[in-house]
Amino acid sequence: MLKTHRLIHVPLMLASLLFLAPLAWMFCTSLKTDTDIINGLGSLRWLPSTPTLSNYRSVLGNAAEFPVWRWTVNSLFVSLGTSALVLIVDSLAAYAYARLRWRGRDKMFNVLVATMLVPSQVLLIPTYLVIRQLGWFDTYWALIVPASAGSFGVFLLRQFMRSIPVELEEAAKLDGCSSFGIYWHVILPLLRPALATLGIFTFMASWNAFESPLIFTDSVSMRTLPIGIAIFQGHYGTQYGQMMAAATLAMLPVVTTFLMFQRHIIRGISLTGLAGR
Amino acid sequence: MSTNMITLETPAAEKIVDRSKTRRRDHDNGWLFALPHLVLFAGFVVLPLVVGFYISLHHWTILQKFHPFIGLSNYRSALSDDIFWLALRNTVYFVILVVPASNLVSLLLALGLWKTRAFGAFYKAAFYTPVVVSIAVVAVLWQWLYDTQAGLINLVIQSWCTDLNRLGFHLPSFNGFPWLSDPHWIMPSLAIMSLWWGAGGNMIIYLAGLNNIPPDYYEAARIDGASSWQSFRAITWPLLRPTTLFCFIFSVIGAFQIFGQSYVLFGDGGGAGRAAMTLAVYMYQQGFSEFEIGYGNAVAYLLFLILMIVSAVQFGLLSRRGDQ
Numbered sequence: 001m002l003k004t005h006r007l008i009h010v011p012l013m014l015a016s017l018l019f020l021a022p023l024a025w026m027f028c029t030s031l032k033t034d035t036d037i038i039n040g041l042g043s044l045r046w047l048p049s050t051p052t053l054s055n056y057r058s059v060l061g062n063a064a065e066f067p068v069w070r071w072t073v074n075s076l077f078v079s080l081g082t083s084a085l086v087l088i089v090d091s092l093a094a095y096a097y098a099r100l101r102w103r104g105r106d107k108m109f110n111v112l113v114a115t116m117l118v119p120s121q122v123l124l125i126p127t128y129l130v131i132r133q134l135g136w137f138d139t140y141w142a143l144i145v146p147a148s149a150g151s152f153g154v155f156l157l158r159q160f161m162r163s164i165p166v167e168l169e170e171a172a173k174l175d176g177c178s179s180f181g182i183y184w185h186v187i188l189p190l191l192r193p194a195l196a197t198l199g200i201f202t203f204m205a206s207w208n209a210f211e212s213p214l215i216f217t218d219s220v221s222m223r224t225l226p227i228g229i230a231i232f233q234g235h236y237g238t239q240y241g242q243m244m245a246a247a248t249l250a251m252l253p254v255v256t257t258f259l260m261f262q263r264h265i266i267r268g269i270s271l272t273g274l275a276g277r
Numbered sequence: 278m279s280t281n282m283i284t285l286e287t288p289a290a291e292k293i294v295d296r297s298k299t300r301r302r303d304h305d306n307g308w309l310f311a312l313p314h315l316v317l318f319a320g321f322v323v324l325p326l327v328v329g330f331y332i333s334l335h336h337w338t339i340l341q342k343f344h345p346f347i348g349l350s351n352y353r354s355a356l357s358d359d360i361f362w363l364a365l366r367n368t369v370y371f372v373i374l375v376v377p378a379s380n381l382v383s384l385l386l387a388l389g390l391w392k393t394r395a396f397g398a399f400y401k402a403a404f405y406t407p408v409v410v411s412i413a414v415v416a417v418l419w420q421w422l423y424d425t426q427a428g429l430i431n432l433v434i435q436s437w438c439t440d441l442n443r444l445g446f447h448l449p450s451f452n453g454f455p456w457l458s459d460p461h462w463i464m465p466s467l468a469i470m471s472l473w474w475g476a477g478g479n480m481i482i483y484l485a486g487l488n489n490i491p492p493d494y495y496e497a498a499r500i501d502g503a504s505s506w507q508s509f510r511a512i513t514w515p516l517l518r519p520t521t522l523f524c525f526i527f528s529v530i531g532a533f534q535i536f537g538q539s540y541v542l543f544g545d546g547g548g549a550g551r552a553a554m555t556l557a558v559y560m561y562q563q564g565f566s567e568f569e570i571g572y573g574n575a576v577a578y579l580l581f582l583i584l585m586i587v588s589a590v591q592f593g594l595l596s597r598r599g600d601q
Contacts, residue, residue: 009396012389016403022473023406025429026418037427044432093314100307108311115322119534119584121557122577125570126325126332149321154314179306208411210537211557215565226413230541233417240421247414258409262402269478270485 023251030055030244037241055245065235068249070221071228074140076253078213078224079206081144086202087195090153095183097154098161099169109158112151120211128215142216143224147206153198156268160194161187197268200261207254225250329574337571344571351575361576363551364559365583367464371555372532374468375475380524382476387483388513405477412474412537419470420542423456430456457542460550467538467553475531479524486520487513522595526588533584536561556580 025046029037032048032055039049060068096102097109127146128137136142164187172182188195213224223231232246258265308315333351337344355361390400407415422429431453438451456466490513498508536557539547545562547554556576564573 008389008393012386012393012396012400015386015389016400019403019407019473019477021429022418022422025422029421041427044429044436089313089317093311096307096310100310102307102311105307105311108315112318115318115326117530117584117588118322118326119530119577119581121534121536121560122329122574122581123322123325125560125564125574125577126329127321129328129332129570130320130325145317146321149317151314151318151322179310183310204409208409210412210540211561214540215561226411229411229413229417233413233420233541238424240424240427243417244421247417251410251414254409254411255406258406259402262398262405266401266405266481269481270488 026244027248029240030248032241034239034241055241056249059232059242059245059249066228066232067221068225068228068246071223071225072249072253074143074222075207075225078140078143079203081140082147082206083199083202085144085148086153087199089148090198091157091188091191091195092183093154094157094161095187098158099166099182099187100179112154116151116155124211124215127212131216137216138218138222140222143209143213146216147209147212153202156198157191157194161191164190193264194268196261197264200257200265201268204254204257330578332571333575333578335571337569337574339568339570347571351572352579354572355575355579360551360554360559361556361579364547364554364556364576367547367552368533368535368555368557370464371468371471371535372529374465375471375532376525376528378468379472379476380479380521380528382472383479383524384483384521386476386480387487390480390484391487401477401481404480407474408477410474413541415470415474416538416541419466419473420457423466425453425455425458428453428456430454458549460548460552463548463550463552467535467542471532471535471538475528479528482524483517483520486517490516518595522592525595526591529587529591530584533580533587 028046028048031051031053032040033050033052036049059066063069097105131137131142131146134141136145168186168190169182172186177185207224208226209224210226210230213227214230217223217227220231229246229250232243236242236246332344334346334348335344336347336350386400386404390397393400423431425431431451435451435453438448442448454462456462494512494516495508498512503511534557535555539553539555539558540561542548543553545558545566547558557580560573560576560580562573563576564570567573
């Protein structure tokens with residue numbers, strides 16, 4: 001028994017090297033000059049002969065064509081805005097579905113769950129039309145509001161809320177607390193771990209969203225980082241040093257977020273996956 | 278139940294009145310809490326679903342003001358459109374390449390991690406990090422890894438060839454696989470890249486499923502002298518079925534929607550021989566390059582229909598086998 005346990009580290013270590021190698025190669029390339037990359041043809045060499053930040057400088061330096069800072073600010077604002085909206089709206093809704101009684105509640109919840117299976121592509125073109133009608137095309141609204149309309153968060157929070165014992169609410173009710181008072185003073189504090197999970201999830205999903213910002217925005221200054229990367233790719237094509245520097249910059253915030261909140265995130269996924277039972 | 282509690286506790290009479298009032302208030306305004314979400318849901322899920330179907334019944338072009346009703350013509354033309362069928366074939370090919378392989382990898386990783394305490398957090402982070410990276414970054418990174426001359430993958434294969442030659446094997450000279458330029462290699466290449474990108478996500482779900490199996494079962498099996506393969510077959514696999522079903526259905530739904538991998542690498546043309554033309558890319562191309570959003574949305578609805586059928590079949594197959 002013990003023997004197999006120790007040996008298991010061999011395949012696991014190999015597998016993790018395989019999973020990390022592409023990212024390491026990306027980072028190493030971003031520190032190489034073009035000549036360094038060309039000299040590397042035909043021989044496998046990881047480390048740059050003389051590490052340089054020139055790729056990063058040229059990626060960040062051309063603000064007229066590639067406003068990387070602006071894209072970063074856009075991504076940050078949109079991701080934070082979406083997360084905030086989702087947390088407020090979904091926690092209120094989850095409270096209504098988990099704890100309050102109202103006509104048609106369970107039917108409505110089933111509708112929400114059923115639409116979670118709708119592929120997002122079905123909604124893209126019509127949402128684009130709705131956004132045009134509202135005059136939101138190429139604005140932050142277009143990137144924040146439709147992305148907050150899904151039901152995943154309601155589902156996740158309701159699932160979590162049902163594991164909170166009712167006694168506390170009963171006590172608050174006896175003290176004459178209103179429904180909103182219970183939501184605010186009792187539920188929200190207890191919900192904090194689930195809110196953290198949902199917030200981080202939403203942030204990462206929004207940070208990485210590709211199709212909707214591609215379609216819902218138009219001008220270079222309204223693009224988000226992933227679209228910026230695709231724009232880069234169109235221009236730089238095979239200038240891999242610059243490409244990898246841009247990719248590293250775009251990846252850094254979300255990977256840092258993940259590593260910081262790893263435990264929350266993994267617990268959240270587990271909770272969602274188990275909800276499938 | 279509420280009367281019970283009141284008789285048991287019996288505080289002041291006014292409190293009883295208060296309580297019933299609160300109860301009634303629950304009934305009345307519970308939906309108010311759901312309202313903000315319902316407004317968003319109505320505007321950006323229900324409305325688009327209805328509008329999408331409506332425009333798919335019209336000859337709807339972005340630049341024109343008048344959109345004549347044409348019934349199911351868009352659907353009919355899709356079904357007689359060679360590129361639609363090509364896109365469907367490519368998409369199904371991608372799903373077949375990526376879903377079983379990636380679920381197998383996820384399950385193996387989860388089984389490996391299941392009882393491993395040491396370095397557990399490191400392994401999980403290593404396998405999960407690709408999942409949090411944007412598809413745009415993944416695609417440009419893999420374009421570099423797949424580069425015929427200077428990409429990491431071909432360089433590694435080449436160095437292996439050199440080593441083998443030095444050992445006395447006489448291999449033909451290696452010129453590098455054309456991962457992304459040969460139509461035959463394009464979909465397998467996209468599948469490998471997608472596997473790397475997504476395997477960690479399902480791994481966590483499988484891990485949660487495994488942790489949910491009561492350890493006593495294994496204890497009992499061990500006492501009965503079952504081998505580890507036997508206890509996997511008799512305990513792990515059947516008890517993990519709901520998790521497997523969940524992962525499979527969602528992987529299929531995700532894989533059917535493949536867009537970014539193809540779009541970032543090849544634009545909306547599908548690359549060499551249109552080998553990377555998928556349904557989602559075709560929808561985008563029709564909608565936003567040709568401005569035929571009526572037709573584009575008919576393609577989207579066909580994708581939706583296919584997915585519903587596939588999910589229903591999977592559900593039937595996997596859950597029926599569970600009953601036996």
